[in-house]
Amino acid sequence: MPSPAAAPHAVTTPAQTTLVLRVLTVATFVVILNETIMNNAIPRLMDEFRVPETTAQWLTTAFMLTMAVVIPMTGWIMRRLATRRTFALAMGLFTVGTTIAAAAPTFEVLVAARVVQAAGTAIMIPLLMTTLMDLVPVADRGRTMGNVSLVIAVAPAMGPAVSGLLLELGTWRLIFIAVLPIAAAALWLGLRHLPDVGERQDSRLDILSVALATVGFGGLVYGLSGLGGGHGGTGDPAPEPVVDPALAAGVAAVALIAFVLRQLALARHGDPLMDLRAFTHRSFTGAFVTMCLGFAALISSIILLPIHLQRGLGLSTLETGLLLIPGGIAMGLLGPTIGRLYDRIGARPLVLPGAVGMTVTLGLFTVLVPHVGQWTILLLHVLLSLSLALLFTPLFTAGLGSLPSSLYAHGSALLGSSQQVFGAAGTATSIAVMSLVAGTDPTVAERASGVQVAFGMLTALAAIAVVTCLMVSTPRADMTTEDVPQESAPLDDVPAS
Numbered sequence: 164m165p166s167p168a169a170a171p172h173a174v175t176t177p178a179q180t181t182l183v184l185r186v187l188t189v190a191t192f193v194v195i196l197n198e199t200i201m202n203n204a205i206p207r208l209m210d211e212f213r214v215p216e217t218t219a220q221w222l223t224t225a226f227m228l229t230m231a232v233v234i235p236m237t238g239w240i241m242r243r244l245a246t247r248r249t250f251a252l253a254m255g256l257f258t259v260g261t262t263i264a265a266a267a268p269t270f271e272v273l274v275a276a277r278v279v280q281a282a283g284t285a286i287m288i289p290l291l292m293t294t295l296m297d298l299v300p301v302a303d304r305g306r307t308m309g310n311v312s313l314v315i316a317v318a319p320a321m322g323p324a325v326s327g328l329l330l331e332l333g334t335w336r337l338i339f340i341a342v343l344p345i346a347a348a349a350l351w352l353g354l355r356h357l358p359d360v361g362e363r364q365d366s367r368l369d370i371l372s373v374a375l376a377t378v379g380f381g382g383l384v385y386g387l388s389g390l391g392g393g394h395g396g397t398g399d400p401a402p403e404p405v406v407d408p409a410l411a412a413g414v415a416a417v418a419l420i421a422f423v424l425r426q427l428a429l430a431r432h433g434d435p436l437m438d439l440r441a442f443t444h445r446s447f448t449g450a451f452v453t454m455c456l457g458f459a460a461l462i463s464s465i466i467l468l469p470i471h472l473q474r475g476l477g478l479s480t481l482e483t484g485l486l487l488i489p490g491g492i493a494m495g496l497l498g499p500t501i502g503r504l505y506d507r508i509g510a511r512p513l514v515l516p517g518a519v520g521m522t523v524t525l526g527l528f529t530v531l532v533p534h535v536g537q538w539t540i541l542l543l544h545v546l547l548s549l550s551l552a553l554l555f556t557p558l559f560t561a562g563l564g565s566l567p568s569s570l571y572a573h574g575s576a577l578l579g580s581s582q583q584v585f586g587a588a589g590t591a592t593s594i595a596v597m598s599l600v601a602g603t604d605p606t607v608a609e610r611a612s613g614v615q616v617a618f619g620m621l622t623a624l625a626a627i628a629v630v631t632c633l634m635v636s637t638p639r640a641d642m643t644t645e646d647v648p649q650e651s652a653p654l655d656d657v658p659a660s
Contacts, residue, residue: 179358180298186357187291188311190250190349192318193342194257194284198226198586199322199462200342201277203469203480204335211335212270216470220594223466224384225274227587229281230288231380234580235437236373237289238572242366245359249290254350257283261346265339289575296563296571301638302506308560309502317495319461323469324491327484369429372436375422380580382415384587437580438573441566447574449634450562451581453518456628457554458582459589460521460621464528464547466590467597468540471614475607476537486541490548497552502560509637510557517553518632522625524550528618533611554628557635564638589624593617 201208201222209219241249260279267273291311299307329337386408429435442448465487472478472486501513524547531539559578566574594617601613 182356183298183358184291184295184307184311186349186353187250187287187294190254190353191287191291193345193349194253194280194287195318196322196325197257197261197280197284197342198230199223199319199465200326200338201226201322203323203326203484204330204338205466206470206473207330207335207480208270208273214270216594216598218270220466220590221274222277223462224587224591226277226281226284227462227584227590228381228384229278230285231384231580231584231587232377233282233285234289234576235376236368236576237286237579238438238576239366239368239436240286241290241293241572243368246290246294247354247357247359249286250353250357251350253283253286253290254346254353255283256280256286258343258346258350261339261343265336265343285579288579289572292559292563292575292578293572296575297568301564304560304564305502305505305556306499307502308556309499309505311559317491317498319465321488321491323465324484324488327480327482327487331479331481331484366434369425369434369436372422372425372429375418375425376436379415379418379422380584382411382418383584384591386410386412386415435573437576438570439577441570441574441577444565445634446565446636446638447562449631450558450565451578452631453514453554453628453635454558454562454578455581455585456624456631457518457521457551457558459585460525460547460625461551462586463589463593463617463621464525464544467593467614467617468544470597471532471611472537472540475611475614478537482537486537487544489541490544493545494548494552497549498556501552501556505557505560505637510561510635511633511637513553513557514632514635515629517550517557518625518628520550520553521547522622522629525618525622525625529615529622532615532618533608554632558632561635561637565636589621592620596620 205216205219205222208214208222209216212219240252244252257280260276260281260283263279264273264276267276295304295307295311326338329341385406423439426435426437426439430438430440442451468487469483472483473480478486504513524543527543528547531543562578563571563574597610597613597617599613600616601609605613
């Protein structure tokens with residue numbers, strides 16, 4: 164059993180609570196932005212490094228895969244280290260990775276730098292969510308999470324737009340050069356102002372669990388990526404895979420089963436890497452599955468649309484970036500409003516319309532993509548963003564709020580890792596489907612058909628979310644048991660960035 168190693172620093176006033184969340188939110192916005200900031204640069208990187216789409220998309224997939232591997236360890240990291248040390252580790256890794264990426268001489272070095280960045284990003288997201296749940300009372304969580312949702316949802320949506328603007332100004336290296344001073348400033352501010360929150364514990368890291376998670380998640384995404392091998396869509400054949408994708412997926416399935424069994428066994432001794440008892444809470448399970456599907460739709464659309472807009476409709480990187488900005492702005496503006504509505508009416512009246520809207524919009528993409536121009540795509544992207552905004556804030560708040568406080572860190576890790584696994588799997592599968600349908604050296608019409616089929620697959624997944632979101636319920640605002648921290652200070656409004 165883990166034992167306490169240090170008492171938490173007191174955070175008892177609204178000003179202290181606001182300061183902690185503001186520092187974490189600003190830092191998290193910067194690191195999450197980098198999840199999708201390379202998507203708009205993929206066509207240019209394909210030409211510069213002479214790699215096919217199925218290889219170039221690893222800049223995104225490797226980022227999300229690394230997060231999926233590291234996030235399961237974040238519960239242990241947050242229990243083992245104090246808040247400031249956890250923050251320093253996260254932002255230190257991210258800053259180092261950004262520096263390497265800015266100077267990367269080869270595609271392989273660039274991918275490695277993205278992996279280092281992702282390790283830092285993986286720690287920041289659960290750190291923010293767990294700290295929020297520890298400090299904010301139930302009655303204020305919707306409003307607070309509405310502001311924080313600007314980070315969780317808007318940052319990845321804004322990534323292609325930001326990169327499009329920077330790419331128009333010069334080399335792709337500007338993407339990292341522009342981020343570097345912001346990351347360094349966030350690190351300095353955190354070390355200067357961030358107090359310790361929560362209780363540090365001397366818990367043991369189970370190496371076998373880490374190994375099983377790495378093989379399981381890594382093999383799954385590798386296998387899915389391999390489905391598109393040899394169909395990069397550029398005329399260049401993809402390299403032969405080092406390991407057969409089907410074999411990798413099979414090994415991954417076995418490793419994931421072993422990982423689950425290992426966590427269940429460790430839970431009996433009180434020290435699992437990821438405590439799967441969170442899934443005994445029905446609302447958390449519903450939020451988990453729905454969040455997986457929503458994030459797969461978000462990340463997949465973010466990578467499919469720039470490819471279609473640039474290669475299919477002939478838009479420049481700047482035009483593509485500008486076209487995607489309204490969706491991100493719409494999602495951001497709606498976040499605080501949805502948070503306030505959550506506090507008033509609960510989760511289900513929000514997530515059900517969100518899931519239905521996501522499904523309908525992806526269906527419209529499926530039907531219309533080959534036949535419409537950029538302005539219709541702009542409208543559909545805004546509608547998709549609004550639908551996802553209705554999902555993310557209530558799902559995070561209700562899902563984690565349904566857990567006892569002892570499971571907050573594990574719940575954050577589970578939600579975070581699931582997002583990355585399904586985001587990576589959705590991206591890999593979407594690219595594979597698009598490439599397989601389009602074939603090698605496709606025409607504009609063939610590529611559009613590939614994008615159309617990929618959106619059809621996403622529509623089918625989104626339809627499942629319409630059912631799973633009905634499992635989500637709203638925690639009572641008057642709960643006074645272990646399920647809710649009892650010494651939470653009232654919270655001032657926290658801006659998202």
